[in-house]
Amino acid sequence: MSKAVTAALPWHRREDTWAILIALGLVLAVTTAFFLGGARAVSATALSFPTWSDGGKLLGAVGANPLAPLALFGTFLVAFSVASLVIGWDVARYAAGFALLFAFSIVVTALGSNAVLKQWQLETPLLALAVGMLLGNAVTLPAWFQSALRTEFYVKVGIVLMGATLPFTIILEAGPLAIAQATLVAVTTFVTIHLAATRLFGLDPRFAATLGAGGSICGVSAAIAIGGACRAEKSHVSVAISMVILWAVAMIFALPFACRALGLAPGVAGAWIGTSEFADAAGFAAASALGDERAVKTFTLMKVVGRDMFVGVWALVVAFLSVTRWDRERAGAPEQVGTGEIWRRFPKFILGFLAASLVVTVILASVDTGAGTRFSKEAIGPLKNLRGWAFTWTFLSIGFTTRFRELTRFGWRPFAAFAVGVLVNVPLGYWLSTHVFDAYWLAVR
Incomplete structure (x- = not known):
């Protein structure tokens, strides 16, 4: 992978920048509206569907707030179109694609609210994935629609909005614990995949590092970052991304099923998913499928606060190994691997x-109890709703972009190496979440 490919974009053209600007803009807009008495205006964009068993109740809910779909669509269309223009995407194609994606999200969210489907645990996240994968593999998607399938972008917006629903005090308390659990899992999984890939299956060490990063840190983003740091071949990065997607999609269904079968408490289940899922978007789908906000909170603390932050450190370590060992024969002169590599690779959306x-947190600490209760209902509530829509677009994008044929065309060795890591990661994550750190995860509310 060339330096030109891995060179960082200007800050104003990065997805992370616009995910932060859009999500924080929504947080500030909702907060301002609350203090100016505009909670009613905010609720206009908070589109939701009640649990229904007959179409009349569903239509009645839509009729009670008929402008909500248009307000929600317009808000995000404007924000995403501005981001598209600055980032360099084709705005017209993106807007057309997002309109169709939004329509799909309305359908799957309405279906996910059906009482019968809820009893079968087929709620919005899994339905969005299923619909996306079914259509994405059955028909050829038009290019203009594919331009709106921005999985990483939507999940980053959702994660920043997620921050508004998690008090900073919880993050400070969970930080050291989540990082400790993440360290144990990330190091063990990375080393396992790397050793399996190089010693058992004879893969190139750069390829092994890219696979290991995808399986141990933050999925696709880590595979790209570490692949660039160690100068892996472009095909190696593509294979690593495919392995992440393959196992992440499998775990979306497997982990919630296992959590229910084992009778795990929501907080513990979310921590296990955060430890053993391989991608942020897929993990949110799995945690959301449990239907409990505590699972989403502990997943976020474990995956975002814990594992995702390691990408910069791993990039520095792998870049150093690549320069000093793997590239020694072809390097004409020693390269400097500075600590700035950590910041360059650090996922900025976490900020x-x-x-x-x-x-x-500052707002809640600055108002009295009554105002805090109203703020939680009239401001944080709508932000949770907006977060849910961002994640629904994420899940749909995952489904529409997952190609079963592509996941099976890279041979068995990368799959086998990644599978060895899975066999270590999943039981280790379960043990840490249910026995070592369970007291804390059970206490998260």
Whole structure:
């Protein structure tokens, strides 16, 4: 992978920047509206569907707030279109694609609210994935629609909005614990995959590092970052991404099923998913499928606060190994691997997540109990709703972009190496979440 490919974009053209700006902008807009008495205006964009068993109740809910779909669509269309323009996407194609994606999200969210489907645990996240994968593999999607399938972008917006629903005090308390659990899992999984890939299956060490990063840190983003740090071949990064997607999609269904079968408490289940899922978007789908906010909170603390922050450190370590060992024969002169590599690879959207949490925490600490209760209902409630829509677009995008044929065309060795890591990661994550750190995860409310 060339330096040109891995060179960082200007800050104003990065997805992380716009995810932060859009999500924090929504947090500040909702907060301002609350203090100016505009809670009714905010509720206009908070589109939700009640649990229904007959179409009349569903239509009645839509009729009670008929402008909500248009307000929600317009708000995000404007924000995403501005981001598209600055980032460099084709705005017209993106807007058309997002309109169709939004329509799909309305359908799957309405279906996910059906009482019968809820009894079968087929709620919005899993339905969005299923619909996306079914259509994405059955028909050829038009290019203009594919331009709106921005999985990483939507999940980053959702994660920053998630920060507004998690008090900063919880993050500070969970930080050391989540990082400790993440360290044990990340190091063990990375080393396992790397050793399996190089010693058992004879893969190139750079390829092994890229696979290991995808399986141990933050999925696709880590595979790209570490692949660039160690100068892995472009095909190696593509294979690593495919392995992440394959196992992440499998775990979306497997982990919630296992959590229910084992009778795990929501907080513990979310921590296990955060430890053993391989991608942020897939993990949110799995945690959301449990239907309990505590699972989503502990997943976020474990995956976002714990594991995702390691990407910069791993990039520095792998870049150093690549320069000093793997590339020694072809390197004409020693390269300098500075600590700035950590910042360059650090997922900046996490800063937005922390900022959103801090803003809401300061507000709640500054008002009396009554105002705090109203703020939680009239401001944080709508922000949770907006977060849910961002994640629904994420889940749909995962489904529409998952190609079963592509996941099976890279041979068995990368799959086998990644599978060895899965066999270590999943039981280790379960043990840490249910026996070592369970007291804390059970206490999260």
